[in-house]
Amino acid sequence: MKLIFQGHDYQYAVEQSLLAFFPKERPVYQGEDPHTARVSLTRGKKLHTAVTVLTVEGRTARGVARGDVSGAENDYERERLLQRLVKLSFFKAARDLTGRTPAWGALTGIRPAKLAGSLLEKGLTPKAADRVLRDTYFVSPQRRRLAIECAQAGLAAKAGLEKRDISLYVGIPFCPTRCAYCSFVSNSVEKSFHLVEPYLEALDREIDSAAGMVKELGLRVKSFYMGGGTPTTLTAEQMDRLLGRLSEQFDLSGVLEHTVEAGRPDTITEEKLRVLRRNGVTRVSINPQTMADNVLAAIGRRHTADDIRAAMALVDRVGFPHVNMDLIAGLPEDTPESFRRSLDEVIALGADNITVHTLSLKKGSRITLEGTRIPTEEEVSAMLDYADPALRAAGLSPYYLYRQKYMSGSFENVGWCRPGAEGWYNIYIMEELHTILSLGAGGSTKLVDPARDRIERAFNLKYPQEYIQRPEKIAENQRAFREFYQEVT
DSSP states (O other): OEEEEESOOOHHHHHHHHHHHOTTOOOBOSSOOSSEEEEEEEEOSSEEEEEEEEEETTEEEEEEEEEEOTTOSSHHHHHHHHHHHHHHHHHHHHHHHHSOOOTTTTOOSSOHHHHHHHHHHTTOOHHHHHHHHHHTTOOOHHHHHHHHHHHHHHHHHHHTOOTTEEEEEEEEOEESSOOTTOOSOOEEHHHHHHHHHHHHHHHHHHHHHHHHHHHHTTOEEEEEEEEESOGGGSOHHHHHHHHHHHHHHSOOTTOSEEEEEOOOGGGOOHHHHHHHHHTTOOEEEEEEEOSOHHHHHHTTOSOOHHHHHHHHHHHHHHTOSEEEEEEEETOTTOOHHHHHHHHHHHHHTTOSEEEEEEOBOOTTSHHHHHTOOOOOHHHHHHHHHHHHHHHHHTTOEEEEEEOOTTBGGGOOEEEEEOTTOOOHHHHHHHTTOSEEEEESTTOEEEEEEGGGTEEEEEEOOSSHHHHHHOHHHHHHHHHHHHHHHHSOO
16 A cells, blocks of 8 residues: 655554554555555644545545644653544544454554553543543454553552562574464574574573673562573573573572473473473463464474373473463464364463464564465454453453554454463563563563653674674673663662
8 A cells, every 4th residue: 555644754653554454455655556545644733633545446535633732741742642643544544444443443552551551540440441442542342441451460560660670581592493473583493403502602691791780780680581482492401501590690589470481392391391490480381372283283383282281281290380371363274163172272271371362474474475374354353252251251361462563353462361370571571661681692672761751672683693603792782781770760
């Protein structure tokens, strides 16, 4: 679709609105396209007007949104309000043209619970916040409920934080094989086995220097999360060594959770699980994504549902306080019926934390590159419509949610848990409540200073080989980290 802007440059806001209604369209800025969106913003003395004129398949619709932004507290807030007008005008035009309203209405951001949280912090009751989400943003009843419940969980987590609390993330960018939906920078161990030990040596050096920096700045680690990739591609001895070093260098005595992803059952052994437990890990993530063997084969997994069941039996035998399991709605070969069976079995297996993702069609994934058939938006909607009441009936509640680009139906990912089984790291990172210090290749450190409403990012090099060969990048990121916290009062 050809996007034409007048009076503004809110490219990202319009692109996100485009994807919500027309997921198969991609933005075009040069040349011609039969589908067009002309989005203008007129700024008055008090009242500002956004107008979108959409033309698709020879049909045209017009959407108008007006608002007064003179009450904005600062330039940042003013820009947010203006972007909101632009998105709302696009929403109205697209709704009239297509005859449908997306589940999240006019909301396009990746953190819808953040808006609900801001309304609650302003003193609105949950019922009043619900009305704003309904009347201003046209959000569906089910999604309004999700947003408010997750916002309440986020505010509860925020109340338990102190100014110099942080979370620690360690990335292991290796997997047994690459899943068809994956676009993460991760290497198959089969192809890059020779990099594992040099990578761990480089990671040790970053751990040592980062731990010294954390002590120097007087920071406290509130949660610890090791992800990937698949951390359990490491051997038991390698994992023992790594976790031991982390415990030696960082004070982890005050963490609320100590999580390691053991996402692939074909990497799990009882020996590895006992190493994790001995090193203080309180939560493991066993991520089947589906319990249907035909779907597992379609996404490139080299294991079966029986392997998942066996892995969960091992987890139960070793005795972790908490277990997370992930499912993805919208995978190739999946159907609403097989998704329901997968969810029912995951609940029956006893995980106290279940995350229901919606398939995101990443540009670099095999699904996208090969044009693999996936379930329709209606089928994905049926999967999610089953998940919500089924999880509630099983005693789980939503506690965090987020959205991504190119998601089927522009839906969401939701974390569910039993009382007391929240994944605190997930709340902290999604609600941007405090700094996440990321170590390892592909790590993205998010520096958060709530008092100044300031967020900055520092990125490690993506690829293991680069990470190993260029330690100066780590030193550069740590300098930026120190400078940031030297300004935090």
